[in-house]
Amino acid sequence: xxxxxAPAIQVHGLEKSYKDLRVLRGxxxxxxxxxxFALLGSNGAGKTTAVKILSTLLKxxxxxxxxxxxxxxxxxxxxxxxxxxxxxxxxVDEILSGRENLVLVARLRHLRNPGKVAxxxxxRFSLTDAGARRVSTYSGGMRRRLxxxxxxxxDPPVIFLDEPTTGLDPQARIEVWxxxxxxxxxxxxxxxxxxxxxxxxxxxxxxxxxxEGRIIVNGTLDELKQLLPPAKVEYVEKQPTLEDVFxxxxxTKA
Amino acid sequence: MTKHFFGDTTVLLxxxxxxxTRSPDTIITTAIMPIAMMLMFVYVFGGAIRTGxxxxxxxxxxxxxxxxxxxxxxxxxxxxxxxxxxxxxFERFQSMPTARSSVLWAHxxxxxxxxxxxxxxxxxxALLMGFRSSAGVLAWLSVAGIxxxxxxxxxxIAVIPGLSAKTMEGASAFSYPLIFLPxxxxxxxxxxxxxxxxxxxxxxxxxxxxxxxxxxxxxxQPVNTDIWIALAWCVGILIVAYGFAMNTYRRKIS
Ligand SMILES: Nc1ncnc2c1ncn2[C@@H]1O[C@H](COP(=O)(O)OP(=O)(O)OP(=O)(O)O)[C@@H](O)[C@H]1O
Ligand SMILES: [Mg+2]
Numbered sequence: 001x002x003x004x005x006a007p008a009i010q011v012h013g014l015e016k017s018y019k020d021l022r023v024l025r026g027x028x029x030x031x032x033x034x035x036x037f038a039l040l041g042s043n044g045a046g047k048t049t050a051v052k053i054l055s056t057l058l059k060x061x062x063x064x065x066x067x068x069x070x071x072x073x074x075x076x077x078x079x080x081x082x083x084x085x086x087x088x089x090x091x092v093d094e095i096l097s098g099r100e101n102l103v104l105v106a107r108l109r110h111l112r113n114p115g116k117v118a119x120x121x122x123x124r125f126s127l128t129d130a131g132a133r134r135v136s137t138y139s140g141g142m143r144r145r146l147x148x149x150x151x152x153x154x155d156p157p158v159i160f161l162d163e164p165t166t167g168l169d170p171q172a173r174i175e176v177w178x179x180x181x182x183x184x185x186x187x188x189x190x191x192x193x194x195x196x197x198x199x200x201x202x203x204x205x206x207x208x209x210x211x212e213g214r215i216i217v218n219g220t221l222d223e224l225k226q227l228l229p230p231a232k233v234e235y236v237e238k239q240p241t242l243e244d245v246f247x248x249x250x251x252t253k254a
Numbered sequence: 255m256t257k258h259f260f261g262d263t264t265v266l267l268x269x270x271x272x273x274x275t276r277s278p279d280t281i282i283t284t285a286i287m288p289i290a291m292m293l294m295f296v297y298v299f300g301g302a303i304r305t306g307x308x309x310x311x312x313x314x315x316x317x318x319x320x321x322x323x324x325x326x327x328x329x330x331x332x333x334x335x336x337x338x339x340x341x342x343x344f345e346r347f348q349s350m351p352t353a354r355s356s357v358l359w360a361h362x363x364x365x366x367x368x369x370x371x372x373x374x375x376x377x378x379x380a381l382l383m384g385f386r387s388s389a390g391v392l393a394w395l396s397v398a399g400i401x402x403x404x405x406x407x408x409x410x411i412a413v414i415p416g417l418s419a420k421t422m423e424g425a426s427a428f429s430y431p432l433i434f435l436p437x438x439x440x441x442x443x444x445x446x447x448x449x450x451x452x453x454x455x456x457x458x459x460x461x462x463x464x465x466x467x468x469x470x471x472x473x474x475q476p477v478n479t480d481i482w483i484a485l486a487w488c489v490g491i492l493i494v495a496y497g498f499a500m501n502t503y504r505r506k507i508s
Contacts (some may be wrong), residue, residue, distance in 0.1 A: 052345075055349045056348075056349060057345055057348055057349055057507075058508075059508050077351065080349060080350060080351045080352075081351045083349065084349070084350070085345070085346065085349040087342050087345055087346065089342050090342070091341065091342035091343045091345060091346040092341075092343065093269065093341075093343055094341070095272070095273050095276050095277070096269065096272065100272070104265065104269055105346075105350070107265045108262055108265055108266075108347065108350055108352045109350060109351065109352075110258060110261070110351075134276075150346070
């Protein structure tokens with residue numbers, strides 16, 4: 001249980017229902033420190049629900065979850081000290097400027113030099129020129145970059161990214177991917193949810209698929225690929241993509 | 255956690271006040287309706303209304319107009335809170351190591367500031383229209399105190415739909431009956447001309463005692479039991495609304 005050795009995230013038997021809808025029915029997984037963990041799932045699989053529980057916004061019905069060694073239910077304040085959340089929909093203040101948004105978060109995280117923190121992040125996310133403009137004038141991609149920049153303030157050791165690249169153009173996606181890789185290289189633990197299988201392939205050290213309330217597979221990309229015959233003989237021989245694995249396991253209805 | 259309560263509330267109050275200075279139309283819209291009513295009542299109906307007192311009609315109806323100003327102003331309190339809940343920024347704040355109730359208190363204090371500004375605007379127009387009072391400092395302070403208590407009480411009522419409404423209209427519709435309430439009171443006409451049941455309602459509802467107390471203070475008449483009844487109403491509503499609002503809030507964040 002010591003904060004130092006414990007995995008960054010430990011989830012055990014997590015359950016959550018909305019009224020009759022049983023969304024999570026016993027979710028288990030562990031995320032090692034400094035690694036990137038991708039949670040895959042179709043629409044409505046419960047990815048956002050899981051992320052909200054881990055970031056102390058929702059209470060689980062059963063099971064335990066620890067982040068950085070702290071229990072999300074009983075030590076929520078400690079958990080909040082060491083996480084940050086980039087939700088599925090950009091959580092930025094439209095009426096403030098980009099810079100004011102960053103300063104606001106830096107102040108609320110009780111950092112010493114909010115102005116400098118903001119300017120550094122604006123530069124890092126190519127937003128310096130737009131920094132003084134109101135966020136309501138930003139494009140979707142700029143808004144998302146600002147959103148992610150706001151989440152990096154204070155260098156929290158664990159970061160949750162809920163579908164961080166949904167709605168971004170290919171160039172912006174690659175920029176976000178690079179940011180995520182840099183974070184992990186510097187020791188930050190990243191849990192991201194995504195519907196883009198190539199995103200998980202590109203980024204994740206481990207991939208888990210959430211389906212019908214449970215984690216049905218959890219492994220490295222190579223391990224997942226071994227769940228299918230290594231190569232299918234068609235007209236041309238090709239390696240299965242993660243997409244093949246996903247669709248086989250989840251079972252397409254189409 | 256709580257050690258940051260005042261600092262965090264101040265930061266968030268600064269944010270909301272900035273919202274208001276960037277859309278001052280909310281103050282203007284709040285003030286315009288009561289001003290229009292005041293113009294209509296004084297110049298159209300006023301000549302025909304027998305108040306049974308020797309003060310000018312502007313003097314007679316200003317207290318009611320002030321209460322209407324607050325009742326229409328708090329619709330924006332609910333609106334601002336609703337927008338934060340919708341936009342996801344509320345969840346961002348809740349997942350940060352910020353004193354949790356600061357978000358709510360910042361909205362409440364913003365409501366107080368915005369309403370006081372609107373009240374001053376309406377009061378200035380009333381002065382132009384001939385409102386006069388020779389009340390001393392103590393009486394003015396008492397009026398201010400009653401209005402602040404009234405604003406806080408209605409603000410906590412506004413917090414409830416602000417947190418729980420599903421649509422923007424729903425978030426502000428609750429204020430219509432509150433705006434209407436002064437018409438069924440002693441605000442514009444003496445209650446003794448009203449028919450039976452209506453008169454009973456008018457005499458015992460909170461607005462009448464608050465209006466009578468403010469009117470007496472402005473007119474330098476001895477404040478009788480009205481002021482105590484008025485204070486009791488304000489404090490009572492404040493406590494009940496606060497209880498319900500906090501309850502709603504706790505259900506939202508857990
Ligand atoms: N507050 C809520 N009340 C009732 N049902 C909810 C609530 N939030 C989510 N749900 C339902 O729970 C299920 C899981 O939702 P969740 O948002 O966790 O899925 P998701 O995997 O993030 O989906 P997506 O890929 O579309 O973002 C969905 O069926 C959703 O309709
Ligand atoms: Mg989701």
